[in-house]
Amino acid sequence: MPVEQAKYNIVIAAGGTGGHMYPAEALAKSLLDKNFNVNLITDQRGKAFSDKLPQVHIYKISAGGIAGINLWRKIKSLLLLVQGYWEARYLLKKISPAVVIGFGGYASIPTVLAATHLKISTLIHEQNAVLGRANRVLANKVDIIALSLKETKKIGGKNTNKTVLVGNPVRMEFVRPTFSYNFNNEVINILVTGGSQGTRSFSKLIPMAIDLLPKDIKQRIKITQQCRSEDIETTKQHYKDLNIDATLAPFFYNIADHLEKSHLIICRAGASSVTEIISMGRPSILIPYPYAIDDHQTANAQALCIHDAAWIMPEKELTPQKLSDHLHYLFLHPELLEKTAYQAWSLAKPEAVQSIIHLIEQKINSSLNIESTT
Known part of the structure; x- marks a missing residue:
């Protein structure tokens, strides 16, 4: 009562x-x-x-x-x-x-x-x-x-x-009472976040992985990426050299809007990130921070992966080629992205x-x- x-x-x-x-x-x-x-x-x-x-x-x-x-x-x-x-x-x-x-x-x-x-x-x-x-x-x-x-x-x-x-x-802006995910054949929106401070390794890894994609996929990609302030200009130049439309910032105050528009998220596996992803029902590649206390980010990622609600790629084993190969496979199989998005949403509370x-x-x-x- x-x-x-x-x-x-x-x-x-x-x-x-x-x-x-x-x-x-x-x-x-x-x-x-x-x-x-x-x-x-x-x-x-x-x-x-x-x-x-x-x-x-x-x-x-x-x-x-x-x-x-x-x-x-x-x-x-x-x-x-x-x-x-x-x-x-x-x-x-x-x-x-x-x-x-x-x-x-x-x-x-x-x-x-x-x-x-x-x-x-x-x-x-x-x-x-x-x-x-x-x-x-x-x-x-x-x-x-x-x-x-x-x-x-x-x-x-x-x-x-x-x-x-x-x-x-x-927070209420992340709650989605019904599932909705639409893969756009013309534009592929990738959201990259790295926790509250951004992640320096992502600023190098992601552009290099994108560069290895076939041209027909590469030209459809639009990046929204959280970077450390000191890395923004260098990373922006990397994307410019690749002809990639990229929006970079040290922090996104309207992160729910960016999650809503994204077709794939690449991020750490902190509690807030994982909760927001499943609440919005979005597919993600989780790269746990390898030095987190008790390796809790790996445990968070595994809790999603066992339900086919995300993919985990340990940073210590990750190369631009491995990430690029995985991205290529996913973009050739959008039905897998949608299935994973739904599995993520089904875990939300x-x-x-x-x-x-x-x-x-x-x-x-x-x-x-x-x-x-x-």
Whole structure:
């Protein structure tokens, strides 16, 4: 039963990278629509999202990552996490939330941990196909573990009974309630993205692969590519030399529009990229970032590939010729592109936000029932 429209306080805890903040943003907006008071506890990077969430109360706490750094920095980071714990504990006592939701990132550890010690209902959400390090710290202590992908690893055997498959919250501009994909024989739109900062290796690899395609295919290609600022002029010249129509930028604010127009996407396999691709129902060649923590991007890509919803090409084995051969085959078989696009769309969970809100309401109702019997 839905919670009455009282102004319950909800706290969202998330580290400040896009992979954690985008789903947190999607949830926050829907909670506001349902008349909840929403608070975000994050780190310095997360404060940059304040313009996108003007109705959300945003608080910054101390936090530091401890992966892959030297001993002194690990000690310093642990001290920051302890400091962040006491800062979060103070804020939680002040806010008195009904539920605390962690979206990962080291900034979520102090807040969710403090919530468990204060007997506040807790939920963590994992965006990737491998439970992140912050969420692994918290998994034994929280009430619910919400998953984006059923193939998620490193949950821990004793925690499987508290997992719920909900999907990854996505902003409304990416939601497509019906499937639509049209391969254009005159123009082939390829979208190339490389995560929040772009990818330098793509700036060399993609033009070289395009150059190896037969002329009749090459002349139909239109490229939209995310590049690092310092690589744009060089990459633009490469495409100009090939007579390829190319639009390059360090960041695309209207990425949903570009996804909509694309016939094929070449990109990394971060959680946000994968979620947006399947939500829009587009075929993709996924090139996982080889140095991602726990190799989670490979796991994300494999979670799509086992359903024939994408193709994976490991960067360490990739050459311009291999990529070009694969592109050539796909463009000769547009029915395969359409089938893969549909398989991707079929994996989407556009109701992810509502599923999480339902879990939140269940926890609130459960708390109300306990209070009424005491």
